[in-house]
Amino acid sequence: MDNRQFRAIVDAYADMVYRIALNQTRRGADADDVVQAVFLKLYEKPPVWLGRASAAEQADGGRSLRSSRSAAPNAATDERLRAWLIRVTVNECRNLWRTLWHRRVELREVSDADTPPYEEPAFSESAHERLYAALGELPEKCRIVVHLFYFEDMGTREIAAVLGIKEPTVRTRLVRARKLLKQTLKEAWDDEQCQPVQSHDGRGPCLC
Structure with a gap:
């Protein structure tokens, strides 16, 4: 794989890989690490079929991989690449969590200090905050689906097909x-409705 082809793939799929990584890790810094690991793996050990597709494209006029997945004749290759990137991203997230778990265990063995909480992205609307929190509470297998x-x-x-399940x-x-x-x-909505509304002067619950 040459640098031009690699750059085209990164430009086309980096956002998707990051979104999936953030969905799984729930930390921006961890998602960045996963993105780097995924594309490093692609660069160092690209799938064999990707090299064959690249050679075929060069023989057909030197056309580079297109960013649009619907464009022929690269649509089939792009869909296969997309599936490969998703699988690798999910696996890298699992590897990261296993590594973080061991680190936390080691830290707790030498210190009673709690690890810092995960970082949640800022949302301007409370509805988005509730939705993000609810998504984060889903089991991992449900969350990725x-x-x-x-x-x-x-x-x-x-x-x-991508996750290897039925x-x-x-x-x-x-x-x-x-x-x-x-x-x-x-439950979040019910809890919010149960909160007393303060009066205009801030001295107690509003009775109006």
């Missing part, structure tokens, strides 16, 4: 995630 389905616009069959399993996790989200958001 929800992200790919709703935020990456992937179908259940495509998600199943399509009914994808549907089951989506149904479970929707129920959990509905319950969590309803």
